[in-house]
Amino acid sequence: MSASLACIGGTAAYDxxxxxxxxxxxxxPQHTPFGDSQPIYLCKSRFGQQFLFLSRHGETGYDLAPSFVNYRANLYALKDLGVRSVISWSETKALCHNYKVGEYVIVHDLVDETHQRAHTFFENQGLGAVRQWPVFCPxxxxxxxxxxxxxxxxxxxHGVYVCVEGPRRETPAEARKYAMCGGELLGMTLAPEAFLARELQLCYSSICxxxxxxxxxSDYTPFEGGRVLEEAITAQRARTAVERLPRILxxxxHVVSDTPSLCHCETSMQQYIDSGQLAWDWRTWFEDQPSERDIGTALP
Ligand SMILES: [Zn+2]
Structure with a gap:
């Protein structure tokens, strides 16, 4: 098996x-020091390349809300299988009308409004103060x-993605606050995934x-071409965006294999390696991590 590219699929990936x-x-599923990952699939494209695919929320339906996704296990498992580049696919809602329903957005910045997720691989180690610009691999x-x-x-x-905790929807006041702060798209999944990918020195970007x-x-109703945008049209466009994903992947x-790498993602933890705090072999970084079984037996 050889695949250096992986896609983490979001809402409707299970479809x-x-x-x-x-x-x-x-x-x-793959066993990792952070628990089991979601099941991973090996796909082969019509261009001859292979890539891995993982459905973030489950295999057959929306089984896991974003707050309960094991982002660390998923990314660790992909890295362990030899992946170097991760594409995240996420559903979003637009906070402004600069974007059309069904449109894809290659987001360039991220506001993290989550508050109950594991945000680092390096708990209690004093590591992980990593630069976050550019947020996504150029x-x-x-x-x-x-x-x-x-x-x-x-x-x-381009697009500024605001990641909220969920699973509830935003209130109108919250949506207006995010828009006033520069947010353009609202979703629940890119944080801490983007930050964790950087800690594993993975290239990571998102297609929303x-x-x-x-x-x-607001009472404003979106319209296009002089006609109100009907719910049925909206739903069909979102479905089409999902259905086109396999072909895009x-x-x-093929494109990634032909694109020269101009980024520094593979050296994001270099400062800690140079200082001797981390070894060259990334798997040794987590050898002291208590396994889920250890955590379970330690409980009274
Ligand atoms: Zn990169």
Whole structure:
């Protein structure tokens, strides 16, 4: 097995797996020092490349809300299988009308409003003060833009994503606050995933699709071409965005293999390696991590 690219699929990814839209070999969940990952699939593209796929919320349905996804196990497992680049696919709601429903967005910045997730691999180790600009890998963002252009998909190459805890929806006042602070898209999954990927020195970028508009309390109804945008049209566009994903991933694998790497993601923890706090072999970084079994037996 050889795949240096992986995709972590978001909402409706399980539909692709369940319905067979994504043809793949099931490798299953992987054991990691941080618990078991979601089941991982090995996919082969029409261009000959292989990539790994993991459905963040479950295999057959929306089994796990974003607060309860084991982001650390998922990323550790992908890295352990030889992955170097991770594409995250996320559903979003637009906080403004600069984006159209069904449009893809290659986000460039991130506001983390989550508060009950494991945000680092390095608990109680004093490590992980890692620079967060650029937030997303510039090489992968460029490859995504090339891919979406070649697939003739409508997309925007920038967007500020606000990650909220959920699972409840935003209040109108919260949506207005996020928009006033520069937020453009609202979702629940990119944090801490983006930050954890950096701690593992992975290239990480996200392709979002706009499924709806956030509820700001406004009476404004979006319209296009002089017509009110009907709910049925909105839902169909979001479905189409999901259905096109397997084809986009296949082409992306081909584009990534042809795109020279211009980023520094693979050396994001170099300062700690140079200082001797971390060894060259990344797997040794977590050898003292208590396993879930140890944690369980330590409880009274
Ligand atoms: Zn990178």
């Amino acid at each position: 692709l797996l369940r319905d067979g839209a994504l043809v793949a070999d099931r490798l299953g 090489s992968l963002r460029r490859a995504l833009a090339t891919t979406l252009g070649e697939e003739r998909c409508a997309f925007s190459d 699709y706009v499924a709806h508009y956030a509820e700001t309390g 296949e082409r992306l694998g």
